[in-house]
Every structure is written in structure tokens, then in C-alpha cells.
Amino acid sequence: MSPWNFFLDHRSEILSATLDHLTLVVISMAFAIAIAVPLGMLIVQHRHLRAIALGVASVFQTIPSLALFGFLIPIPFIGGIGRRTAIVALVLYALLPILRNTYVGLTGIDPAILEAAEAMGMTSTQVLLRVRLPLALSVILAGIRTATVITIGVATIAAAIGAGGLGTFIFRGVAMVNDSVILAGAVPAALLAIFADLLLGLLERRLKVA
Amino acid sequence: MNAKLAAPSDVAIEFRDVHYHINDIPDRAIVSNISLTISRGETLVLLGRSGSGKTTLLRLINRMLLPSQGQVLVQGRATTGYDPIRLRRSIGYVIQEAGLFPHFTVAENVGLVPTLENWDASHIAARVEELLLLVGLAPAEFATRPPRELSGGQRQRVGVARALAADPPILLMDEPFGALDPVTRAELQREFSALARRLNKTIVFVTHDVREALLLASRIALLHAGQLVAFAPPQDFLRLDHPEVHAFTASLAVSNGVSP
Numbered sequence: 001m002s003p004w005n006f007f008l009d010h011r012s013e014i015l016s017a018t019l020d021h022l023t024l025v026v027i028s029m030a031f032a033i034a035i036a037v038p039l040g041m042l043i044v045q046h047r048h049l050r051a052i053a054l055g056v057a058s059v060f061q062t063i064p065s066l067a068l069f070g071f072l073i074p075i076p077f078i079g080g081i082g083r084r085t086a087i088v089a090l091v092l093y094a095l096l097p098i099l100r101n102t103y104v105g106l107t108g109i110d111p112a113i114l115e116a117a118e119a120m121g122m123t124s125t126q127v128l129l130r131v132r133l134p135l136a137l138s139v140i141l142a143g144i145r146t147a148t149v150i151t152i153g154v155a156t157i158a159a160a161i162g163a164g165g166l167g168t169f170i171f172r173g174v175a176m177v178n179d180s181v182i183l184a185g186a187v188p189a190a191l192l193a194i195f196a197d198l199l200l201g202l203l204e205r206r207l208k209v210a
Numbered sequence: 211m212n213a214k215l216a217a218p219s220d221v222a223i224e225f226r227d228v229h230y231h232i233n234d235i236p237d238r239a240i241v242s243n244i245s246l247t248i249s250r251g252e253t254l255v256l257l258g259r260s261g262s263g264k265t266t267l268l269r270l271i272n273r274m275l276l277p278s279q280g281q282v283l284v285q286g287r288a289t290t291g292y293d294p295i296r297l298r299r300s301i302g303y304v305i306q307e308a309g310l311f312p313h314f315t316v317a318e319n320v321g322l323v324p325t326l327e328n329w330d331a332s333h334i335a336a337r338v339e340e341l342l343l344l345v346g347l348a349p350a351e352f353a354t355r356p357p358r359e360l361s362g363g364q365r366q367r368v369g370v371a372r373a374l375a376a377d378p379p380i381l382l383m384d385e386p387f388g389a390l391d392p393v394t395r396a397e398l399q400r401e402f403s404a405l406a407r408r409l410n411k412t413i414v415f416v417t418h419d420v421r422e423a424l425l426l427a428s429r430i431a432l433l434h435a436g437q438l439v440a441f442a443p444p445q446d447f448l449r450l451d452h453p454e455v456h457a458f459t460a461s462l463a464v465s466n467g468v469s470p
Contacts (some may be wrong), residue, residue: 112307116310121294125350209312
């Protein structure tokens with residue numbers, strides 16, 4: 001059976017796996033952003049936390065994704081088999097690009113602008129929210145974009161611990177030695193990544209302040 | 211006739227034996243032994259080479275820095291006795307390259323301190339328009355534009371308007387015209403000199419350009435290696451007998467000789 005015919009025959013199954021996949025990515029990204037952006041803001045103000053936060057986030061990223069899923073399975077509450085564990089792993093994986101870009105964006109601002117802000121009598125909170133954050137937005141978004149693309153990719157591996165998504169087809173296809181089944185998972189996953197990248201790239205350019 | 215030097219009510223800013231050094235390392239002083247009185251309404255120019263401590267003195271006035279020793283008094287009160295935010299909002303500040311906020315329009319830049327002070331919107335709009343006219347920018351043409359669409363000279367005008375927004379009695383200017391081309395620079399210096407006379411503000415102006423100092427100053431304070439080495443009105447300044455004054459007058463002679 002050609003990949004195209006397989007695709008047509010299983011389109012509703014593929015669609016539902018794509019939606020599962022997307023849900024996994026969206027939930028994970030929401031958590032990752034909610035953690036990494038405020039943490040990035042925090043480490044701009046607190047120097048001693050900086051090395052620790054960036055270091056820990058880097059460590060998560062160096063662990064191979066399959067190993068990270070494996071490590072989490074025996075851990076109580078957050079671990080086990082299934083979607084919750086997968087989301088925890090994906091969040092840990094997405095932290096570094098967002099955290100790093102948030103920090104770089106917030107600190108890479110023209111010192112003359114920050115000096116003016118301080119001299120005008122802005123409080124440090126006002127400097128952060130009215131100057132640093134709006135000027136860092138496109139850099140932060142670039143981090144979110146990188147993290148999203150990584151998460152879409154890594155989420156295919158989450159199928160190995162029973163989280164569902166497009167990885168289910170890939171793993172099944174590998175086991176069956178059937179290219180059509182592999183492609184039914186791989187092609188939509190690749191398309192998702194490409195579209196997410198394009199869309200977020202577009203948004204990033206719109207938010208950029210010259 | 212010398213009322214300028216007399217009554218304390220005429221004093222806007224005073225440095226009392228001020229030292230400033232980083233991280234409590236007294237032998238690495240940035241400025242030391244500074245005693246200086248700045249009168250209300252005068253334009254005091256802090257002149258000196260790069261690294262002579264000019265900008266440090268400026269930042270001591272609006273409490274961006276606190277003296278390591280001695281006191282800086284603003285309107286008769288030590289800067290340590292002010293809330294830094296309140297103090298800074300009552301002192302205008304203009305820097306080189308203007309330091310405008312690129313994500314704000316010209317109007318939002320100019321109206322920044324009034325916005326922080328929660329003026330109502332119509333009051334801010336009226337004030338912004340008034341200020342843009344004051345610095346020679348047509349409000350209809352410039353108010354809604356982002357700073358990146360402006361020339362260097364126009365940006366610097368916006369910087370001056372922004373500093374004046376809440377009508378502060380004191381204006382601090384850190385080489386405001388330093389990054390401009392010579393023609394624009396001379397134009398802004400002339401206009402600013404006229405504006406300064408009209409506004410009757412106490413202005414502390416930092417520059418390394420002796421010509422600019424002579425043009426704008428009511429008095430010139432010359433700094434060298436963190437010390438105040440000369441203090442005189444412009445007409446007397448060139449006659450002072452100090453090696454650093456000679457160095458600056460020599461630079462003037464050279465540039466006069468070269469220019470047509």
C-alpha cells in the first residue's frame with residue numbers, strides 16, 4: 001500500500017493523533033512559558049540565581065529525550081506512564097531556550113535607554129515592565145519559537161511512554177517495518193513544526209522594535 | 211551686585227567636600243574633594259577630558275549615585291534625604307544619543323514623566339504639544355512618529371523636550387550634542403543657549419568641548435582626574451593659569467587654526 005493510500009484510509013486516525021500531538025505541545029509550551037519567562041525576569045534582578053537557573057535548565061536539555069522520559073517514569077506524582085509524564089518532560093526540555101532568550105532579551109538593551117529610564121524616575125518594576133519587557137519581546141518570542149519546534153519534535157518520542165500523538169505511528173511503523181505507517185506520523189509532525197516556525201517567525205518580526 | 215554668590219536661597223545645588231569611589235576602595239577615587247556651589251538659574255558647565263569624573267558629578271545630583279563621603283545638596287537638602295524616584299522626577303535629564311525609548315512614539319517619550327506622575331491624558335497631550343513647539347518640532351508632523359524615523363538632531367530635541375516635561379527646576383545634560391554632526395551641533399547649541407536664557411532653569415551641562423563650554427556656560431568648572439581644578443566664568447576661564455586650562459585652550463587654538 002502506498003503511503004498516500006495509507007494516509008487516505010487512516011485520515012481520521014491521523015487527524016486525531018495530530019490533534020493529540022498539538023494538545024501535548026500547547027499544554028507543555030504554556031507551562032514552559034509560564035515558568036521560564038517570569039524566571040528570566042527574576043534572574044535579571046537576582047544575580048546569584050542566574051547561574052543556577054541557567055545551569056539547571058541546560059542540564060535538562062543535555063539529557064537525551066528518551067532518557068528523560070525514562071527517568072521520570074519511576075518518580076511519584078509527576079511520573080508514571082502516560083501524558084502527564086510526557087508533559088513534565090516536554091516542559092523541562094522547553095525551559096532553556098525560553099529562559100535564555102528572556103534573560104538575553106531583557107539584558108541586551110541599549111544602556112543609554114536604561115540610563116534614561118532610571119534618570120526619568122522610573123521604579124525598577126516600571127523599567128522592567130515598560131521598557132525592558134516590550135523591548136525584549138521579539139527576542140523572547142524567538143526563544144519560544146525554538147522551544148516550540150523542539151517540543152513538536154520531542155513530543156513524537158513521548159509516544160514511547162504512552163502519551164499518544166503522532167509518535168504512535170512512527171513507533172508502530174518502525175516495529176512493523178512499514179514506511180507508510182512511519183510517514184503517516186513523521187510527515188504531519190514535520191509539517192506542524194514548519195508551520196509553527198513560520199507563524200511564530202511572522203509574529204516575532206511584527207513585535208520587533210527597530 | 212554679586213548676588214549670585216551670596217544668599218543660600220540662591221543656591222540650587224551644592225557639593226560639600228564630595229568623594230566618590232567604587233566599592234569602598236578609597237584609593238580608586240572617581241572624584242574627590244569636590245566643593246562646588248551651583249546657583250539657581252545658572253548654566254554650569256562641567257568641562258573635562260573623558261574619565262575626569264564629569265558624568266559622575268552629574269549622577270550624584272539626581273542620586274543615581276550616592277557620595278562615598280561628603281554631601282550633595284539639592285534645593286538645600288542632602289540627596290540622601292530624598293526619595294530617589296521623587297528626586298529624579300523633579301530633575302530633567304538629557305544624555306548623548308538622547309536615550310529615547312524606541313517602542314514609544316515621540317509624544318509618548320516626551321510625556322513619560324507626566325504619565326508616570328499620573329497627569330490626565332488631555333493635560334499630557336497639551337504639555338507635549340507645547341514642548342514640541344518649544345524645541346522646534348511641529349507636533350502634527352512628529353508626535354506620532356517613532357524615534358527611529360528622526361534625524362540625530364531631531365532626536366536630541368525630543369530628548370530636551372522630554373527632560374522639560376514636568377517643568378523641573380533643574381536640568382542635567384550629559385554631552386547632549388556630542389554625537390551630532392558639527393553643523394547640527396552648532397545649530398542646537400545656539401538654539402539651546404537661547405532656550406536656556408528664556409527658561410530660567412538651573413542647568414548642569416557636561417562636555418569635553420571647550421567651545422561649547424564657552425558658548426553656554428555662566429560658569430565653567432574644570433575637572434581633571436576627579437579633582438576640581440578651575441572654576442570661573444567663561445570670560446575669565448581662558449586667562450586662568452593651570453596646566454589643564456592651558457591644555458584646553460591649546461585645543462581651542464588648534465581647532466581655530468585649522469578651521470577656515
